[in-house]
Amino acid sequence: MIVIDCRGTGRERGRAHGESARDLVQAALARWHEATLGEGAGAAALKGYVAGFLAGTALIQRIESEVPDLMEEIRGIAEGADVPFDIIAAYNLMDEQWWYDLENPPHVEPGCSVLSTAQRNEGRLLAQNMDLPSFMDGSQVVLRIRPADAPEALVLSSAGLIGLTGVSHAGFGICVNTLLMLNHNKAGLPVAAVFRGALAQASAEEAVRFVRSVPHASGQHYAVADKDGVTGLECSARGSAVSAARGAAAALAHTNHPLTSTDIAPASLAILEAHGRVAESRRRLGFVDGRMAPAMSVEEAKHILSDRTTPICILPMQERPGSTFGSVVFSLSETTKAQFCLGAPDTGAWHEVHWTA
Structure with missing residues (x-):
C-alpha cells in the first residue's frame, strides 16, 4: 500500500506527489506511451500525439478556468516527477483520451462497477471496482490530500494522475x-x-451542485454519497441526468451504460455494441442489482466486488486488454472510513487508510 501525503497549495501538493512517486510516474508514462502508440514509437511520436490531442481540444484551458488549483497541481506533478508538463497534462485526460482514440484502434473500452446501499447498523456504503487498461497496473497509489482551504481527502489514483475515486473527511x-x-x-x-x-x-449536497454546474467533457456517471443517501448523475455534453435521487433511492448500482441519459453518440454506441461492451455492462449491472441487499456490511460489499463469474472483478484477456486496477469501500456514518485494495479484490489485500487528523 503506497500512500502519498499531498499538502498545501495545488503546486505544493503536486510536487509532493511527483517527488514521492517519481519512479512510478516515469514508469507509468513509459507504459502509456507504448500502449498509445505501439512498441518502438519514439519520443517524437509521443510529442506529436500529445500536441495534436491538446491542440485539438480546449480541455486544459477549461481546467485552468474552472479549477485553477488543480491545474497547478498537475504542473507540480510534472515538476516533482521531472517529466514534461504537456505529457503529464495529457495523461491526466484519461477519460477524454478514450473518446479521442475510440475510432482509431487500438482503442480502450474500459469498465467499472459501482454500488451504494445502507450499511448495517448505521450510515451508508459506497463501493467500486475501478477497471482500467492493463498497462496501468503497477502504478496504483493512494493520495492523502490536505488542501489549504478544503477538507482532507483519500483518493485512489495512478501515479501521475490527480485522482480516480475517493472520499472526503467531510463525510461523503x-x-x-x-x-x-x-x-x-x-x-x-x-x-x-x-x-x-x-x-x-464542503458536503455531498455541494458536491452534487458542483457536478451539475460545470460543462462536461466526457460521458460519465458520478455517484455522490454520504451517511444519509446517494445521488447518481449521468453527465455528458448536454448536462446531467439523475440516475438515483438522494431522497428516493435506497440503493444505487451502476456500470457502463446509461440508465436515464438520452444524450447518445450513435457512432460510439455502435462501436461499443459491436465489441459486446454494452451487453457485458448490462450483465454486470444485473449481477450487482441481484446481490445487493437493503443493508449490507463492508465484507458483503467486498464479496460482490470480488466476483469473477460475471465478471465484476476483471482479468486482462486478448480481446479485452483491461483489468480491475483497484477497489474501494467507503463507510459513511458518524465517522468516515476508507478501505482500498490496490489490484484485484479477489486476491489482493485490503487496507484501511487513516486520516491525519
Whole structure:
C-alpha cells in the first residue's frame, strides 16, 4: 500500500506527489506511451500525439478556468516527477483520451462497477471496482490530500494522475464510471477535474451542485454519497441526468451504460455494441442489482466486488486488454472510513487508510 501525503497549495501538493512517486510516474508514462502508440514509437511520436490531442481540444484551458488549483497541481506533478508538463497534462485526460482514440484502434473500452446501499447498523456504503487498461497496473497509489482551504481527502489514483475515486473527511464519497456512448465536449471539464473539484466541496449536497454546474467533457456517471443517501448523475455534453435521487433511492448500482441519459453518440454506441461492451455492462449491472441487499456490511460489499463469474472483478484477456486496477469501500456514518485494495479484490489485500487528523 503506497500512500502519498499531498499538502498545501495545488503546486505544493503536486510536487509532493511527483517527488514521492517519481519512479512510478516515469514508469507509468513509459507504459502509456507504448500502449498509445505501439512498441518502438519514439519520443517524437509521443510529442506529436500529445500536441495534436491538446491542440485539438480546449480541455486544459477549461481546467485552468474552472479549477485553477488543480491545474497547478498537475504542473507540480510534472515538476516533482521531472517529466514534461504537456505529457503529464495529457495523461491526466484519461477519460477524454478514450473518446479521442475510440475510432482509431487500438482503442480502450474500459469498465467499472459501482454500488451504494445502507450499511448495517448505521450510515451508508459506497463501493467500486475501478477497471482500467492493463498497462496501468503497477502504478496504483493512494493520495492523502490536505488542501489549504478544503477538507482532507483519500483518493485512489495512478501515479501521475490527480485522482480516480475517493472520499472526503467531510463525510461523503464520490465514485465514477465511464459512459463512453454519451456525447462528449472538446471544451468541457475533464473527468478527473470534475471529480476532484467536487471532492473539495464542503458536503455531498455541494458536491452534487458542483457536478451539475460545470460543462462536461466526457460521458460519465458520478455517484455522490454520504451517511444519509446517494445521488447518481449521468453527465455528458448536454448536462446531467439523475440516475438515483438522494431522497428516493435506497440503493444505487451502476456500470457502463446509461440508465436515464438520452444524450447518445450513435457512432460510439455502435462501436461499443459491436465489441459486446454494452451487453457485458448490462450483465454486470444485473449481477450487482441481484446481490445487493437493503443493508449490507463492508465484507458483503467486498464479496460482490470480488466476483469473477460475471465478471465484476476483471482479468486482462486478448480481446479485452483491461483489468480491475483497484477497489474501494467507503463507510459513511458518524465517522468516515476508507478501505482500498490496490489490484484485484479477489486476491489482493485490503487496507484501511487513516486520516491525519
